Amino acid sequence: MLSRRAAVVFGVADLLTGALVLFGVFVALPARWAPVDVPAAVLGAIEIAAGGALLARTPWAEKLARATSAVALALGLFVVSLLAVTASWLSGVYGPVGAGGAIILVLVAAMTLPYLVVLPVVQLVWLRPRAATPGAVVEE
Amino acid sequence: MAPRALAYVLAAWALATALACVLVRHAFALDLDAARPGVVVASAWRGGELVARAVLPHPGDRDTAFDAVASGPGVTRVEERVVGEGPVVAWPEAALSLSFVPGREGLVARLDGRTAYVTPDELFSMQAYDHGIAVPSMQLSAGLDLPFAYARAAERLGVTVPELRARASLRRFQVERVVVAPAPAPPRAITPDALDLADVRAGAIGMGRYLARGVDDAGRFRYLVNATTNQTLPGYDWPRHAGATYFVAQIAALTGDADVRFAALRAAGQLRDHAMIACGDRRCIGEAGASEADLGSTALAVLAFVEIARTHLDDGYALVVPQLTDFIRSQQRPDGELMHVYDRRERHPIDVQLLYYSGEAAFALARAHGLGGDPRDLDAATRALAHLAGPAWSFFGSRYYWGEEHWTCQAMDELWGRAPAATLDGALDFCLGWQAYGRQLMYGPGDTPFDADGAYGAGPVFTPHLTPAGSRAEAGIATLEAARRAGRPAAQTAVLEGQMRRSLAMLLRHQLGADRAYLFADPVAVEGAMPGSDVDWQLRIDYAQHTGSALLRWLALVPPS
Numbered sequence: 001m002l003s004r005r006a007a008v009v010f011g012v013a014d015l016l017t018g019a020l021v022l023f024g025v026f027v028a029l030p031a032r033w034a035p036v037d038v039p040a041a042v043l044g045a046i047e048i049a050a051g052g053a054l055l056a057r058t059p060w061a062e063k064l065a066r067a068t069s070a071v072a073l074a075l076g077l078f079v080v081s082l083l084a085v086t087a088s089w090l091s092g093v094y095g096p097v098g099a100g101g102a103i104i105l106v107l108v109a110a111m112t113l114p115y116l117v118v119l120p121v122v123q124l125v126w127l128r129p130r131a132a133t134p135g136a137v138v139e140e
Numbered sequence: 141m142a143p144r145a146l147a148y149v150l151a152a153w154a155l156a157t158a159l160a161c162v163l164v165r166h167a168f169a170l171d172l173d174a175a176r177p178g179v180v181v182a183s184a185w186r187g188g189e190l191v192a193r194a195v196l197p198h199p200g201d202r203d204t205a206f207d208a209v210a211s212g213p214g215v216t217r218v219e220e221r222v223v224g225e226g227p228v229v230a231w232p233e234a235a236l237s238l239s240f241v242p243g244r245e246g247l248v249a250r251l252d253g254r255t256a257y258v259t260p261d262e263l264f265s266m267q268a269y270d271h272g273i274a275v276p277s278m279q280l281s282a283g284l285d286l287p288f289a290y291a292r293a294a295e296r297l298g299v300t301v302p303e304l305r306a307r308a309s310l311r312r313f314q315v316e317r318v319v320v321a322p323a324p325a326p327p328r329a330i331t332p333d334a335l336d337l338a339d340v341r342a343g344a345i346g347m348g349r350y351l352a353r354g355v356d357d358a359g360r361f362r363y364l365v366n367a368t369t370n371q372t373l374p375g376y377d378w379p380r381h382a383g384a385t386y387f388v389a390q391i392a393a394l395t396g397d398a399d400v401r402f403a404a405l406r407a408a409g410q411l412r413d414h415a416m417i418a419c420g421d422r423r424c425i426g427e428a429g430a431s432e433a434d435l436g437s438t439a440l441a442v443l444a445f446v447e448i449a450r451t452h453l454d455d456g457y458a459l460v461v462p463q464l465t466d467f468i469r470s471q472q473r474p475d476g477e478l479m480h481v482y483d484r485r486e487r488h489p490i491d492v493q494l495l496y497y498s499g500e501a502a503f504a505l506a507r508a509h510g511l512g513g514d515p516r517d518l519d520a521a522t523r524a525l526a527h528l529a530g531p532a533w534s535f536f537g538s539r540y541y542w543g544e545e546h547w548t549c550q551a552m553d554e555l556w557g558r559a560p561a562a563t564l565d566g567a568l569d570f571c572l573g574w575q576a577y578g579r580q581l582m583y584g585p586g587d588t589p590f591d592a593d594g595a596y597g598a599g600p601v602f603t604p605h606l607t608p609a610g611s612r613a614e615a616g617i618a619t620l621e622a623a624r625r626a627g628r629p630a631a632q633t634a635v636l637e638g639q640m641r642r643s644l645a646m647l648l649r650h651q652l653g654a655d656r657a658y659l660f661a662d663p664v665a666v667e668g669a670m671p672g673s674d675v676d677w678q679l680r681i682d683y684a685q686h687t688g689s690a691l692l693r694w695l696a697l698v699p700p701s
Contacts, residue, residue: 030275077150077153080157081153081156081157081160084157084158084160084161085157085160085161085164087161088160088161088162088164088165089164089165089168089229090600090601091165091169092164092165092166092167092168092169093168093169093238093239093240093241093312094241094588094589094600094601095169095241095589095600104598104599121146121150124146125143125146128142128143
């Protein structure tokens with residue numbers, strides 16, 4: 001079972017990520033568009049649910065957190081790929097994208113990576129199912 | 141998932157993404173070959189309208205029917221030689237709209253063995269560039285206005301727009317444009333290093349004459365004009381009216397041109413006789429029936445009136461200036477900041493701050509002091525400048541983010557030698573910092589597909605707007621002059637001078653002239669005007685004013701030898 005410290009760290013991280021996704025899409029973006037809004041709403045909801053479950057130490061918290069991490073990672077990789085391909089497309093159409101354009105794209109990718117790629121990877125590795133070790137001590 | 145498996149997944153993802161990037165870039169980049177153009181789209185233009193069109197398979201081919209029209213009187217024959225063609229992203233519409241480099245590329249549609257070219261000149265003529273996607277909150281728009289392009293392509297193919305969208309293959313193409321007849325004068329190369337003062341003077345006078353031609357009998361400007369159709373569009377604004385009057389008065393004084401002089405006096409008369417209203421016991425500029433009046437209108441009217449009196453177009457305006465500066469001073473707070481709105485019903489200032497107005501007020505008070513010598517104006521201008529260059533922009537991160545300070549820095553230059561040295565030194569540092577910040581954001585050669593060396597922008601899909609370069613050049617040249625007077629190091633002033641040369645050369649290259657006259661319904665009416673951008677040919681009066689005033693400052697800075 002997950003240690004209390006790890007549950008708190010991942011729980012808080014998931015809650016923050018969920019809030020950030022919802023804020024970023026539904027407050028910061030100026031228009032509504034279903035292909036972005038629906039995945040963001042789903043991801044925000046399950047991140048918050050997983051965070052709450054980890055903090056509450058429910059029996060199904062780890063399973064939900066793993067599933068949420070998998071969804072977040074899939075979406076994160078897709079978003080980063082989309083940004084990279086978009087930058088390549090812009091570069092193909094317009095030629096030089098200029099320092100300003102490059103900086104904007106890099107910043108957007110940099111904002112996405114920690115929450116939707118790095119955190120889910122760490123969580124998937126940390127929360128992976130392990131075979132029970134005889135005599136193992138669970139930290140409380 | 142085991143860590144090793146996860147690592148494999150991530151590595152595969154990174155590789156796939158990198159490969160996709162390379163393939164996408166390769167697929168969408170045009171393979172340009174100007175030396176061996178493909179088809180030639182020949183167009184005949186008269187009065188800004190396309191009167192004949194022929195698609196010639198090879199350069200040098202002829203089309204008898206087209207030639208008959210193109211050789212008629214008043215017709216300009218233009219060839220747009222296709223030097224590259226490539227795919228577009230057909231969905232979503234936003235991506236399709238952004239698939240065309242503004243001003244450089246057109247749409248080609250193919251259906252059932254027929255081909256229709258909608259060329260860049262046609263898209264210019266329809267003003268279809270940069271009107272595809274609007275971001276109102278950022279006052280930005282970008283992309284091709286697809287309905288215009290669809291309609292033209294469908295008409296050529298003899299189908300409906302829905303059929304075109306459902307069945308046609310759409311691609312983009314880039315052209316090299318050649319005006320065949322009448323042969324145009326060879327364009328003059330205006331570069332930062334070869335910024336000829338005669339070109340600068342001619343550019344400023346052209347802008348002044350353009351504005352003067354638009355002043356009607358009542359003294360109102362053609363505020364916003366569509367250059368291609370020469371239609372006046374709705375909208376009006378007193379601060380910009382006053383700013384344009386100031387610039388036209390400067391040009392009248394420079395040239396002695398009677399038409400320009402009377403235009404300046406009519407525009408000033410409109411302000412004095414129809415826009416001067418009561419703000420409590422004082423006089424300000426605004427709308428007679430309005431419950432509020434803003435500070436900016438009055439401040440810029442002071443600039444206009446001072447210029448008219450100073451240059452003796454009409455000395456009588458010197459008597460009006462003190463009435464307005466009295467109002468401006470009454471809006472000043474003890475800390476030097478100004479309150480930007482006056483409530484005419486409740487008879488008190490409203491302490492809100494809007495963009496530009498404090499700088500405009502400081503500059504207006506400084507100019508008024510230069511004319512009338514009222515020490516209260518000097519004191520108020522000095523306190524406003526000290527506040528603007530000091531506490532008003534002093535916060536954590538203020539070196540990474542700046543407002544628009546073009547009036548502030550002109551006020552600093554105007555007050556040189558009259559305000560306390562410490563205030564001026566601080567303001568000069570502030571203005572040099574602002575210009576250095578701008579230099580970092582400025583496009584260099586090759587940074588964008590546009591002729592934008594010396595312009596400011598936000599990425600490749602947004603065509604750089606020209607007015608920010610004009611207004612920042614006004615302030616930059618004022619800052620350069622002050623820096624030289626202050627004995628700042630030559631290395632510091634040389635960098636700023638280079639920055640100003642780049643902006644001025646770029647602005648002059650964009651001034652409307654003979655090179656695209658065939659696309660205008662009335663080329664004479666818009667000659668000398670400044671467009672909004674490389675592709676936005678809506679002409680607002682402040683576009684010419686800011687750039688024109690910058691050019692005049694350059695003439696004053698570098699007197700002819």
